[in-house]
Amino acid sequence: DSGVTQTPKHLITATGQRVTLRCSPRSGDLSVYWYQQSLDQGLQFLIQYYNGEERAKGNILERFSAQQFPDLHSELNLSSLELGDSALYFCASSVRDINSPLHFGNGTRLTVT
Amino acid sequence: ILNVEQSPQSLHVQEGDSTNFTCSFPSSNFYALHWYRWETAKSPEALFVMTLNGDEKKKGRISATLNTKEGYSYLYIKGSQPEDSATYLCAFISNFGNEKLTFGTGTRLTIIP
Numbered sequence: 685d686s687g688v689t690q691t692p693k694h695l696i697t698a699t700g701q702r703v704t705l706r707c708s709p710r711s712g713d714l715s716v717y718w719y720q721q722s723l724d725q726g727l728q729f730l731i732q733y734y735n736g737e738e739r740a741k742g743n744i745l746e747r748f749s750a751q752q753f754p755d756l757h758s759e760l761n762l763s764s765l766e767l768g769d770s771a772l773y774f775c776a777s778s779v780r781d782i783n784s785p786l787h788f789g790n791g792t793r794l795t796v797t
Numbered sequence: 798i799l800n801v802e803q804s805p806q807s808l809h810v811q812e813g814d815s816t817n818f819t820c821s822f823p824s825s826n827f828y829a830l831h832w833y834r835w836e837t838a839k840s841p842e843a844l845f846v847m848t849l850n851g852d853e854k855k856k857g858r859i860s861a862t863l864n865t866k867e868g869y870s871y872l873y874i875k876g877s878q879p880e881d882s883a884t885y886l887c888a889f890i891s892n893f894g895n896e897k898l899t900f901g902t903g904t905r906l907t908i909i910p
Binding site: 686688717719725726727729732740741742774776782783784785786787788789790791 | 828829831833839840841842843846848886888890897898899900901902903
């Protein structure tokens with residue numbers, strides 16, 4: 685158990701809808717990262733937060749947004765969903781920065797129909 | 798776009814044999830390199846964080862070396878066991894000033910009993 689909690693585990697929704705994925709980092713970790721893994725693709729970096737502030741941004745679509753709250757949990761919001769957004773979304777946390785290893789949650793499997 | 802390549806893409810190794818595989822990354826902008834192990838139906842688990850040229854890290858039968866000047870890292874597994882079957886991912890961090898980890902697509906290792 686990595687200590688990183690992601691909810692929900694599975695999500696099935698229709699095109700055009702909006703969903704929110706939630707992540708609670710490991711106790712004491714200040715950084716939260718979001719990654720997307722689509723079919724036959726590697727882990728694609730979306731966004732990173734450190735202690736409530738956005739730290740780095742990857743290829744995150746404008747339809748997607750995220751935030752990290754004062755209690756350090758994070759939410760990834762996906763809107764105007766398309767079929768191609770179906771993927772496994774991972775959250776990871778680390779103590780402080782990229783010299784610390786990432787601890788991954790079990791992921792949220794999103795299926796857009 | 799940062800290119801992180803792992804080879805081979807997949808590997809079958811007899812139980813008891815030793816094996817190694819490669820992660821290649823841009824040598825000119827190195828900051829750090831991570832190795833992760835990803836078992837099927839689980840989440841990636843950190844193995845090593847490497848930052849210095851010539852670094853060698855070890856965890857049980859698994860070890861890794863780092864050559865930042867030529868842009869590669871090797872992961873070695875000695876005396877492979879069935880529980881070593883997993884996908885091994887490396888992640889590169891550049892010194893561009895952001896904290897984006899760029900993952901390779903992994904080497905899928907299968908140990909044949």
